[in-house]
Amino acid sequence: MKTPLSIAAFLSVSLALAEEPAPPVRIKSGTWEFDYQSGTQHYWNDVEVMLPGLLKLSCADLVTVQQSSTNNRPDALVATTNVIIEITRPPSKPGDAPLVLRAYGDRAVYTATNELVTLTGVDPRIVAPQGTTRGRVITYDLGTGKIRATGGHFSELNLDVVRAMRRTNAPTANPSPSTAAPTERK
């Protein structure tokens, strides 16, 4: 069954994460090159990026640009060819399974200035337990967790999961703001 999927369905999970030092990012690749005049690192041949428990990224080619050494934060990342990004979010309730989102595309671009990841290419999509969102351009805001799909957008909703979430999210004496948000349907 294909049903328009509200972006709110993706967002009706708790986004709160504990404040703790960011773990090191581990990157495996066949080849690596660093241009230390431009601050560009280029990884290619079976690139795997891992932030244990939070994020995995695989692609054929990854370029990161970091010009400043004052904060260890890349200015931009560009992943190309068979890009798969797996994002794990903690469960909204203790005991629940973590929520896993998978994003697919030919090209993923991250820019630090606006905290956006933009997926493009052939059939870019984000797959979540609640459903799948497709569009010619999919933008994921790392700051807010919001997903926007434009150009030929359509979404496929997993109604079983949404029903289960609604049951789980039924009003309680002290609902959390994120899980109590209504699921919007178009």
Add this chain to the structure above:
Amino acid sequence: MSARKARGTTLAGWCLALPLIAGPPSQGTPGSALRDWSFTLQKDGRVQARFKGGRAIPAGPRSFDVENLHVDTFAADGEAQISADSPSCRVVVTNGAFIITSPGPVKIAHADGRFSVEGVGFRWDHGAGRLNVSNRVETVARVQASIPGQKARP
């Protein structure tokens, strides 16, 4: 083989002294090796890099096969930049710069902690500002990562 030392010499001094101490660089005879040496590479009065190593055997003009090399490079403002360790490599010194190559393992670290890299096979062209590791690369990046759903910490 004699254990000769050339500590604290400049590049010019090293390049000039090496043939005198160790014989013609192109010969690479058993007696030509240096041991436990170090030198500082300077250009326009600025320190570019500091090298130290175990055995160094001349392999050609301005070219040396080096064991247990450690290199530290410095940016234009004098800040430490990149360091590398290689158990076996070839160092070619050019005008105020260097090229290091090796088919063997290498460990590299950026002084500001943004990454450390291990891999097999590398080429470091300091004049071009490029460092390439060609096989089995494992990088640990200390980035201030954006965690989805959480605003980046300042």
